[in-house]
Amino acid sequence: MTNALRSQFPILTPGLAYLDSAATAQMPLAVLDAVRSFETTSRANVKRGVHRLAEAATDAYAAARRDVAAYLGVPASEIVFTSGCTAALNLVAHSFGALMKPGDAVLLSGLEHHSNLVPWQMLTARSGIELRFLDVDADGRIDLSGLESKLDARVKLVSLAHVSNVTGAVLDVAAVVAAASEVGARVLLDGAQRAPHGPLDLKALGVDFYAFGGHKVFAPHGVGVLWARAELLDAMPPFLGGGEMIAQVELTHSTWAAAPAKFEAGTPPIGAAIGLGAACRWLGALPWADIAANEQHLCQRLLDGLGATPGVRVLGPQSLQARVPVVSFALEGAHPHDICQIMDSAGVALRGGHHCAQPLHKRFDLAGTTRASLALYSDDSDIDAFFAGLAKARKILL
Amino acid sequence: MSDAIYHDAILALAKDRRHAGRLDAPTHSHTSDNPLCGDRVTIDVDRAADGTVRRIGHFVRGCVLCQAAAAALAASVEGQGATAFAAAETALARVLAGENSPENGIWAAFSPVARHTSRLDCVRLPLVAAKPVFEA
Numbered sequence: 001m002t003n004a005l006r007s008q009f010p011i012l013t014p015g016l017a018y019l020d021s022a023a024t025a026q027m028p029l030a031v032l033d034a035v036r037s038f039e040t041t042s043r044a045n046v047k048r049g050v051h052r053l054a055e056a057a058t059d060a061y062a063a064a065r066r067d068v069a070a071y072l073g074v075p076a077s078e079i080v081f082t083s084g085c086t087a088a089l090n091l092v093a094h095s096f097g098a099l100m101k102p103g104d105a106v107l108l109s110g111l112e113h114h115s116n117l118v119p120w121q122m123l124t125a126r127s128g129i130e131l132r133f134l135d136v137d138a139d140g141r142i143d144l145s146g147l148e149s150k151l152d153a154r155v156k157l158v159s160l161a162h163v164s165n166v167t168g169a170v171l172d173v174a175a176v177v178a179a180a181s182e183v184g185a186r187v188l189l190d191g192a193q194r195a196p197h198g199p200l201d202l203k204a205l206g207v208d209f210y211a212f213g214g215h216k217v218f219a220p221h222g223v224g225v226l227w228a229r230a231e232l233l234d235a236m237p238p239f240l241g242g243g244e245m246i247a248q249v250e251l252t253h254s255t256w257a258a259a260p261a262k263f264e265a266g267t268p269p270i271g272a273a274i275g276l277g278a279a280c281r282w283l284g285a286l287p288w289a290d291i292a293a294n295e296q297h298l299c300q301r302l303l304d305g306l307g308a309t310p311g312v313r314v315l316g317p318q319s320l321q322a323r324v325p326v327v328s329f330a331l332e333g334a335h336p337h338d339i340c341q342i343m344d345s346a347g348v349a350l351r352g353g354h355h356c357a358q359p360l361h362k363r364f365d366l367a368g369t370t371r372a373s374l375a376l377y378s379d380d381s382d383i384d385a386f387f388a389g390l391a392k393a394r395k396i397l398l
Numbered sequence: 399m400s401d402a403i404y405h406d407a408i409l410a411l412a413k414d415r416r417h418a419g420r421l422d423a424p425t426h427s428h429t430s431d432n433p434l435c436g437d438r439v440t441i442d443v444d445r446a447a448d449g450t451v452r453r454i455g456h457f458v459r460g461c462v463l464c465q466a467a468a469a470a471l472a473a474s475v476e477g478q479g480a481t482a483f484a485a486a487e488t489a490l491a492r493v494l495a496g497e498n499s500p501e502n503g504i505w506a507a508f509s510p511v512a513r514h515t516s517r518l519d520c521v522r523l524p525l526v527a528a529k530p531v532f533e534a
Binding site: 112336338341342344354358359367368396 | 403
């Protein structure tokens, strides 16, 4: 199964063990072809032109929105294309934040990516919103035992990572949604690290907002998705102003287009969105049970091998339960960047550093970790290369 | 090969502990961070009235390159002054631009890093931390 999938990724040539998919996943031919086809046959700006290229581009862009919506199980009118997951989270912080008043609160956690932390800090600075935080337990999971004490009527939003980009831990969404609904708080999930690991049914999750980036789900850079319930999109003011997001413009004031256009000022990332639509169609046709079994097998190999390596400390769940194959570790006496550099010479692509999660690393008294992150195209040869490279790094550095 | 960075001279510098650690009662001290990776370097110096560096200490939370650069910096400026620091800056800039020169001295060991854009700041961080110390 993996061989058939892997062969669809031209960049995955022999000698490359690409274990940095949590940073950017590679693109299959289905996506590359869709982008190339658009850029070579239909490239034009969308919505305003009446020439045939503009019509084709507009149709393709609208079709991409429908493809993304179908993959997520939501109406296309609730899909906002952004420049990425970070932009989607900032949009909510700005526009939902505009509906909040001083004294209201947002509940976050100690393991959030900076993209789901800094925008809220910025909102606090300009609006007097209180930030509250759920702790992180020893397994690298959000400690939900604090939900009851941290939630009250002042909390208007709970914004959490669906999956940690460092520990790979999967959030118990049902518990969060149940607790948030008790106090009338909305729930936003940063789905950047969950979206690449299988279909999502956003309505079934019961959340109010969901954000992820295209390049994590085998699509181009420069596009992301914010899904939100229609009533929220209707209630929220726009984030960015400009062309395409207006109904009428006068010299001194303007009125807004209906969502999602209201949140898509300016020329959108058209080709990238079309690539994302193609990725969602492609993802929707994959054998996910087989993929999940393969990812779990490889993740177990990583956990077992790292557990048997002297001086290694895995930052995250030690079991496969409620985790994705994103495995971060510290090797005593070796810096993550040195490990990554040496392993690159062994053909292994990893990520080292704080992974834009400095508070989480501080929680574990670490400045950074080395992260191996798998995707649906990963196979045993990647894990073999990983441990051969790690042995080389240990030999040089320790 | 990207592991060419980790040759014997670099590893030896990184393991050189002669100036490692904080100084007691430094006359000048400064800390700098690399925001991309979270690495941190503190440079302490004890300078005489004429600016001469009587003692220098570095505290590095960083990679091999950062540790090696801190050691190279300490070796370059101990017993000397701001002119030696400026010369070190110039030599490192040359090395990281891929320029060979007999005046590169100890910094020539970092030549393989010039091909790795993402690692340049690892080498620069100790000098970034030291600059305010020598400008004071």
